[in-house]
Every structure is written in structure tokens, then in C-alpha cells.
Amino acid sequence: MSEILVVIELREGRISRISLEAVAAARALLKLVAASVDGVAKTVSAIVTEQIGGPLGEQLGSIGVDKVFVLSHPLLNHYTADGYKLALEQLIQAEQPAYVLFPHTYQVRDYAPALAARFGQVLIGDVVAIGEGPVFTRQLMQGRLSGNYRHSGSGPCFVSVQAGAFRAEAPREGTTTILSFEPEIAAEAIRTRPSAPFRGSSQTVDLGSAQLIVSIGRGIKDAENIPIVQELATALGAELAASRPICDAGWLPMDRQVGSSGQTVSPKLYLAIGISGAIQHLVGIKGSQCIVAINKDPDAPIFEAADYGIVGDLFEVVPALTAAVKAAKS
Amino acid sequence: MNQSLFIMKIIVAIKQVPDRDAQIRIDSAAKWIEESNLQYALNESDAYALEEALQLKERHGGEVIVVSAGPERIGQTIREALAKGADRAIQIDCDDLADRDALGVARLLSAAIRPENPDLILTGLQSEDLGLGQTGVIVAELLGLPHATLILHVEKTETGLTVKRELEEGWFQTIDLPTPAVLTIQSGGNKLRYATLMGIKRAKTKEVRRVTGAELFPPSQSAVPVVTLVQVTLPQKQKSTQILSGSAKEAAAALVEKLKFEVRVL
Numbered sequence: 001m002s003e004i005l006v007v008i009e010l011r012e013g014r015i016s017r018i019s020l021e022a023v024a025a026a027r028a029l030l031k032l033v034a035a036s037v038d039g040v041a042k043t044v045s046a047i048v049t050e051q052i053g054g055p056l057g058e059q060l061g062s063i064g065v066d067k068v069f070v071l072s073h074p075l076l077n078h079y080t081a082d083g084y085k086l087a088l089e090q091l092i093q094a095e096q097p098a099y100v101l102f103p104h105t106y107q108v109r110d111y112a113p114a115l116a117a118r119f120g121q122v123l124i125g126d127v128v129a130i131g132e133g134p135v136f137t138r139q140l141m142q143g144r145l146s147g148n149y150r151h152s153g154s155g156p157c158f159v160s161v162q163a164g165a166f167r168a169e170a171p172r173e174g175t176t177t178i179l180s181f182e183p184e185i186a187a188e189a190i191r192t193r194p195s196a197p198f199r200g201s202s203q204t205v206d207l208g209s210a211q212l213i214v215s216i217g218r219g220i221k222d223a224e225n226i227p228i229v230q231e232l233a234t235a236l237g238a239e240l241a242a243s244r245p246i247c248d249a250g251w252l253p254m255d256r257q258v259g260s261s262g263q264t265v266s267p268k269l270y271l272a273i274g275i276s277g278a279i280q281h282l283v284g285i286k287g288s289q290c291i292v293a294i295n296k297d298p299d300a301p302i303f304e305a306a307d308y309g310i311v312g313d314l315f316e317v318v319p320a321l322t323a324a325v326k327a328a329k330s
Numbered sequence: 331m332n333q334s335l336f337i338m339k340i341i342v343a344i345k346q347v348p349d350r351d352a353q354i355r356i357d358s359a360a361k362w363i364e365e366s367n368l369q370y371a372l373n374e375s376d377a378y379a380l381e382e383a384l385q386l387k388e389r390h391g392g393e394v395i396v397v398s399a400g401p402e403r404i405g406q407t408i409r410e411a412l413a414k415g416a417d418r419a420i421q422i423d424c425d426d427l428a429d430r431d432a433l434g435v436a437r438l439l440s441a442a443i444r445p446e447n448p449d450l451i452l453t454g455l456q457s458e459d460l461g462l463g464q465t466g467v468i469v470a471e472l473l474g475l476p477h478a479t480l481i482l483h484v485e486k487t488e489t490g491l492t493v494k495r496e497l498e499e500g501w502f503q504t505i506d507l508p509t510p511a512v513l514t515i516q517s518g519g520n521k522l523r524y525a526t527l528m529g530i531k532r533a534k535t536k537e538v539r540r541v542t543g544a545e546l547f548p549p550s551q552s553a554v555p556v557v558t559l560v561q562v563t564l565p566q567k568q569k570s571t572q573i574l575s576g577s578a579k580e581a582a583a584a585l586v587e588k589l590k591f592e593v594r595v596l
Contacts, residue, residue: 109480244518
């Protein structure tokens with residue numbers, strides 16, 4: 001019970017950024033629990049599921065973990081919930097950690113709740129902060145409120161951390177022991193057959209490199225109202241984008257969607273119009289240099305992330321803004 | 331098996347959540363939200379799960395049963411699902427839903443679902459209030475069934491299902507899995523239907539079986555929650571937002587000044 005395990009995901013052979021953030025969260029948690037309860041957790045160990053070597057081996061040596069467990073089994077070469085549940089269940093049984101941390105990715109969301117249930121535990125998912133206690137903070141009501149959660153009981157505590165909530169630390173010197181762990185997985189235990197990932201229909205709009213983006217959300221109310229905002233985008237010379245519900249409704253094509261399931265953007269200006277700011281949207285715009293929000297609801301979470309805000313009816317503000325932009329440019 | 335003879339029994343687990351335009355206030359104990367005078371609605375991704383179920387039934391025949399847990403008021407949301415075309419419902423009366431953790435809620439739902447022996451269990455990928463996104467996955471674990479999450483499309487095959495799963499940043503994959511299975515449905519895969527007048531009329535005569543949480547899970551057996559929501563607060567501001575006030579025209583003019591001289595994009 002003296003260990004914090006962190007599950008690491010790889011991307012193109014490197015440790016993904018959010019996994020490094022999960023390691024940083026584990027170190028922050030270690031400081032909190034080591035100070036309050038003697039001997040609850042002393043070390044941070046990482047788990048990866050792929051054979052390591054070359055640059056990955058070096059990278060794992062520099063992220064500040066004491067041990068790295070490499071889960072090796074041919075049935076883990078492709079992700080399946082069944083395979084990951086079995087492998088991690090066995091490692092957790094063997095290690096008896098105090099905490100298991102995950103990056104909050106689509107993959108983790110697919111298996112970690114069931115893995116925790118196998119231990120009679122509940123994943124505290126999508127955590128944005130860890131405080132004294134430890135208390136784990138996550139968003140409620142689409143980001144309009146925050147909830148502080150505590151874990152009780154004797155089993156390991158399972159936690160996943162939101163992208164961007166913890167700052168990945170710079171590589172450090174240190175010694176890391178790399179251990180191989182070979183779980184027992186029977187072929188018939190894997191019940192699902194996933195295909196290789198494929199891209200959605202023609203990704204023609206590259207919002208990732210756009211410098212100016214005007215983006216619309218549910219506040220636009222109807223597809224018929226989109227030209228009002230299009231006119232502003234044209235006046236600014238900006239790309240038009242949208243939050244998920246607009247693309248779900250078919251009002252704009254899917255390739256104009258910004259957020260965790262769409263594109264990640266980092267423009268000089270992100271102008272969010274009638275977007276409330278659910279976390280799935282905010283993670284996609286975090287890299288923006290300046291965020292401006294126009295929304296009728298002063299409590300909309302988009303205002304937490306915005307540099308400038310206008311509280312008002314977009315059907316009045318946007319035409320006024322278009323006129324002002326045109327006047328400034330002429 | 332002859333497709334036309336195949337009868338699919340589909341359970342859709344739905345949740346009633348505060349309407350997204352409702353004014354949310356923290357309750358006096360700072361443990362949850364003030365529930366009086368709140369408008370409620372069907373959770374959005376659950377509406378897509380229901381839609382997927384109704385379309386599967388239209389293609390393959392079968393039965394769509396909605397199950398939901400919560401206080402008396404959820405009856406309204408259940409009637410709406412019946413009006414859209416679900417055949418019958420199981421309403422789990424439970425006033426302490428907010429006190430249960432994800433495992434506690436999944437245990438209730440699993441206990442209600444198990445005796446039905448469905449071919450397929452669908453639910454939305456996450457609720458708009460708690461946003462845990464765990465219920466479907468834990469129900470699958472408790473029932474010992476395979477599952478897939480973030481599903482946009484479901485196709486019946488000879489041996490089971492082929493589903494389209496959304497991955498991050500515009501990627502997808504397909505997954506083949508046997509039935510019975512649990513799927514959590516992402517929004518946007520289908521166009522949602524409205525209840526027709528005829529549907530609303532017929533919903534009044536459809537069966538809603540009431541069962542209490544205590545019947546499904548006697549208090550003596552119900553496990554103590556392992557994860558507890560101890561405090562609800564307003565979110566901490568990430569940035570100091572400068573609110574530009576005044577009339578629409580004044581605010582627009584102030585913003586253009588900022589865009590010109592501070593952000594320098596004009």
C-alpha cells in the first residue's frame with residue numbers, strides 16, 4: 001500500500017502529453033499524502049503496455065518514476081477493454097497500490113470504470129485538481145459547478161486526470177527500474193474485435209493552423225441564424241467553427257467541430273459565440289492566445305476561460321460587432 | 331438466423347437531468363444543487379441511445395424497454411420516452427440517487443435489467459449533471475457482458491453487432507462484438523425524433539412497472555459508497571475575465587478596441 005501507480009499511454013511511440021500530466025498529478029498527490037499520513041504512499045510507478053526500447057526507454061527513465069512495469073502479452077498489442085481490465089487487475093492485485101492514476105482519455109473511459117468495479121471501487125474521473133485530504137475536484141453540471149470528492153474504504157483509489165489540469169514536469173535525472181509483468185490472458189477472454197482506427201470523412205478544414213476563429217454554439221438557436229455569425233467571421237477574416245451540438249444537428253459539417261472529439265485549436269483569437277463552455281469544448285481551445293466569449297448567461301463556464309467577455313444577446317451583439325469591425329478595417 | 335425473424339430485446343437506461351437552460355443553485359448544505367423549482371429533461375446522449383434503439387427495432391423487430399432510477403418526477407421523462415416509441419418501462423423509485431456512487435447506481439440498474447435477459451443494453455455516454463460517464467461500463471461489468479463506448483452507429487450482424495466507435499480528434503474505429511452486449515451512445519449519430527400526438531396518447535396506456543430501490547437491493551446488502559461528493563462549489567476562475575459592459579454597440583466598440591490594441595488582430 002505504499003505506491004501510486006500511473007497508467008501511461010503512448011502516442012506514436014512516445015509518452016503522450018496527458019500521461020506526463022498524470023505522472024505530475026501522481027507526484028502532487030504523493031506530496032499531499034506523504035505529508036499527512038505516514039507511509040500511505042512513498043513511490044510513483046508507471047505502467048505501459050508496449051515493449052519499450054530506444055527513445056521510449058530513455059523517456060521513461062527521465063519522467064521521475066521509481067519503477068516502470070511493462071505489461072507484455074500479445075493480446076495487449078491492440079487495445080481491448082477486456083484485455084486491459086485483465087492485465088491491470090492482475091498487476092494491481094500483485095502490487096496492492098494505494099492509488100491508481102490514469103490520463104482521462106477515451107480509452108481510459110472505456111475500461112477504467114469496470115476495472116475499479118472489480119475491486120469494489122469507483123473511479124474518480126476527469127479530475128482537475130487534487131487538494132488536502134486528499135480531495136479530488138471534478139466538474140459538475142457541464143462545468144457550471146465544481147464537486148469535491150473523497151475516497152473512503154480500504155481498496156485502492158482510482159483517479160483519472162483531465163488534460164491540461166496538471167503541468168507536465170521537465171525531464172529529470174534519476175534511476176528507474178524497468179520490470180516486465182506478464183499477465184495471464186486467455187484468447188477467449190477478449191470478446192470484442194476492434195478494427196484499426198480510420199479518419200472520418202474528408203477532413204478539409206484545418207482549424208489547427210487558423211489564426212482567427214469565430215465559433216458558434218447552441219445559443220445560435222437555428223441553422224438559419226448562422227449567416228449572422230458568418231458575416232462577422234468574414235469581416236474578421238476568420239474561420240467559422242462550432243461546438244459539438246451544432247455539428248451533431250448537421251448545421252455545420254463535422255470538420256468544423258472544435259473540442260475533444262473534434263479539432264484542437266491554438267489561434268491568436270478564439271471568439272466563442274453562444275457557447276456555454278463544457279469541458280469537452282474547453283480542452284480543445286486551451287491553446288488559444290486570447291479567448292473572447294459572448295453569451296447571455298453570465299454564469300456560463302466559458303467566462304471562466306475567457307480573457308474578454310460580453311454578457312448579452314448574441315443577436316444584438318454580433319451585428320454590432322460586425323459593423324464595428326468593418327468600420328475599424330475601412 | 332433469418333433476419334426478419336430475429337427479435338431484439340433492447341433495454342435503454344435513461345436519466346432525467348436538470349434542463350440545460352435551468353438556473354442552477356448550490357443547496358444550503360453545499361452538498362448538491364437546489365432541486366426545487368428546477369426544470370428537468372431527458373439527458374441528451376440518452377435521447378440518442380433511445381433513438382438508436384427505436385431504429386434497431388424498426389429494422390429488426392423487437393421490443394424497447396426503458397429503465398430509469400430516481401424520485402417521483404422521473405415519471406415524466408419516462409412517459410416522454412414511451413411517447414417516442416418505447417414499448418414499456420421499468421421505473422426504479424429511489425430518492426437518494428445523488429447519495430449513491432456510480433457503482434451503487436449501476437447495481438440498481440443491473441438488478442432491474444438482469445431478469446429481463448435483453449439482447450442489447452444501450453445508454454448515453456454520460457449524464458449532463460454529474461458527467462461521470464461510467465454507468466454503462468459498470469453495468470456491463472456487473473452483468474458480465476462485453477461493452478463498447480462512444481458509439482455512433484450500430485449494425486446487426488449474423489453473429490452479433492458491428493458498431494462505429496468515436497476516438498479522439500476525428501478518428502473512428504469499428505468493433506465487432508457478440509450479443510448480449512452493452513453500448514454507450516455518443517450524441518450526433520442519428521437525428522432525434524419528436525413524439526407524435528398519437529405517440530403521446532398511446533404512451534398513457536403503456537406499462538410502467540414500479541420497483542423500489544430497496545426491493546432491488548435490500549438496504550442490508552447495499553454497499554456503503556466508496557466515493558462521496560463532499561462539497562459543491564462554484565468553479566475557480568482560470569483567468570481574470572474582463573467583462574465589457576454597456577449596450578450591444580458600446581460593448582462591441584470596446585471589444586474592437588481590445589482586438590486592435592491588445593490582441594492585435596485587427
